Amino acid sequence: MITVVKIGGNVIDNASALSGFLDVFSKLEGPKMLVHGGGKLATRLSAQMGVKTKMVEGRRVTDKKTLDIVTMVYAGLTNKNIVAALSARGVKAVGLSGADANVIPATKRAPNPIDFGYVGDINPAEVNTDFIKTLLDADIVPVFCALTHDSHGSLLNSNADSVASAVAIATSHISATRLVFCFEKPGVLLDVEDDNSVIPIINRSKYAELRAKNLIFEGMLPKIDGAFKAIDNGVKEVIIKCADSLLCNTGTTIQE
């Protein structure tokens, strides 16, 4: 079973949380991949460089200067420091953007109705699975930042959840693959105020039931919809859990 783990900006931004996560990630058995989000460093660097950060509907508008900044931060500082930290823990990690071996081609989003600039949407069928297989067969752990490639020489800024889903869907054609989304809560909660109210398993009928009763927090719906989309495309299961309990049998498992 291949495991794809995605960590978000909240883990990246906290050095001690990140170190703790990398401790457990390095102990995770079997072939594995890591996908990391961006964190706040790109926004801080933009401010230092006098480049305005423009957000529309909660998403970063990526003009050329911003693309250069996220390339420096995501593919450079964040990615290579994670790789070095994993390497120090005995993991043969290799940091990748979507341009490396053209592993994650993407299509620049159309400028209408909103021009997000250098933002790319991924078609999982185009992921270079052969390259990922070459790495996994050599016991290498690919570490992806959320930059993709337009196949014509330009990097594109993509959503880290989408990168994680795309590589998991791609590797599900090689071997059974599970996708783990780590976030700040211990799983999908029945009561957002109660960390002990984790729903252990959500399958389609349970999901329909929970939705009918309005028991799922609205912000969680796109994550679960995305999880079922990954499952529809070959991923065996999707787990939503807290980063520091990666090795524990906790969290919410979403399955067929």
Next chain:
Amino acid sequence: MITVVKIGGNVIDNASALSGFLDVFSKLEGPKMLVHGGGKLATRLSAQMGVKTKMVEGRRVTDKKTLDIVTMVYAGLTNKNIVAALSARGVKAVGLSGADANVIPATKRAPNPIDFGYVGDINPAEVNTDFIKTLLDADIVPVFCALTHDSHGSLLNSNADSVASAVAIATSHISATRLVFCFEKPGVLLDVEDDNSVIPIINRSKYAELRAKNLIFEGMLPKIDGAFKAIDNGVKEVIIKCADSLLCNTGTTIQE
């Protein structure tokens, strides 16, 4: 024959020279690797971020903030844009620092007599040749920036010529390897003012003769000494030439 090509900051800093070089590099036949220097962007970014660039004996002192900056620029912006540009030219390029698969371990230089900070010296015998072989066997073209790894989680700033020599020495144990240093002149010149005075071949006896007659420009001596050191350690030949004539049978060949 494996070819390792090193390009310096003068090519990196000039978008049109870089694009032209990548055109010819993409056409170079056989297994190949690229090593790139830094260029002036790191110095410009340091200035924008209010980090003072300190040079001692012409070398950059790399404190923690400077290490972060060179990681962003060398491993992020420069490396990934080269990779994307090669990818667009049909080359399966993969960008690497020395931390990726711990491919180039290095030792942090002792702080005496001069404390250069996070600067690493490479022992070519420690290069992860198995990993490079895995990539070359899969028709992948590794693209190295001049960052290495202390094997304990910290990146180190290294000399790009040394990185190129180290990987060439390492791969010479897999297959015959030649090392090409691209710089702004067409080769080693008998008369530095005359680009048509390239010395085509320098072997040890020719080198001794040229030195005895004081016919080699002083700045070239360390490059040629380094070339003979690479040859002593297994590299078949070292070629010193101009970046845009990579495919031509020109330049100075240094051989046993």
